């Protein structure tokens with residue numbers, strides 16, 4: 001009954017680069033309400049293959065809800081979201097197949113405390129992708145090396161710094177071979193001196209051509225690494241464009257007010 005919606009995302013053969021027109025992520029008129037609270041009020045934007053898009057905006061503006069709608073951790077109330085050519089808002093979509101193609105990194109790392117770095121990076125490969133142990137270990141060592149943790153494969157989360165734990169979480173997502181990576185304030189739980197290593201890994205991923213949608217308060221990262229910046233406020237996209245425009249020369253007063261709070265935190269109380 002629904003071969004078109006399920007097919008592209010369910011079929012591994014149709015993957016590499018098979019993103020179709022409109023980009024890897026395409027969001028149209030997305031709405032999300034929690035009870036009477038309309039948190040997303042008609043969001044439109046897209047992320048092209050290889051693009052890095054940073055989403056910025058005040059607390060409560062709906063940034064996390066937006067990311068969660070993109071991998072169906074939240075069910076949108078209205079509108080469409082397409083990921084890699086498949087409409088994930090179709091009720092018949094294979095959600096697990098969608099999620100296998102989307103890597104997600106949260107503020108809290110959510111590592112299994114009883115597993116080593118290697119164990120944390122192999123478990124989903126084994127259970128979800130059904131890779132054998134040797135193959136999963138090989139991939140895990142490779143991605144842990146990419147995030148600078150080749151010497152920490154045997155360490156447990158409690159033996160790692162926050163920045164190292166977050167890099168394990170990034171490696172865990174990369175091990176699944178995602179077509180797109182979503183990051184939700186990946187550095188905001190970290191001590192300031194640990195932020196740089198995580199951002200460095202994200203910069204490298206961006207340079208390697210990974211498609212990335214990143215919610216962040218790190219304006220330096222957005223300025224350098226983003227192809228586009230999306231400023232959200234009150235559940236809508238207020239403005240979007242290259243960082244040289246949105247961050248350096250914003251058009252809208254709301255964007256200017258937000259940026260002045262973020263760039264001069266001492267002058268205000270905004271987180």
Ligand SMILES: Nc1ncnc2c1ncn2[C@@H]1O[C@H](COP(=O)(O)OP(=O)(O)OP(=O)(O)O)[C@@H](O)[C@H]1O
Nearest residue numbers: 034037039057058059060061062063064065066185
């Ligand atoms: N599961 C939920 N149930 C009810 N309300 C929710 C839920 N998730 C989010 N909200 C509400 O949606 C609004 C937007 O939340 P969201 O987490 O998307 O904001 P945000 O932009 O990510 O903020 P922050 O910068 O603080 O992370 C808030 O008013 C929040 O209380």
Ligand SMILES: [Mg+2]
Nearest residue numbers: 063064065184
């Ligand atoms: Mg959030």
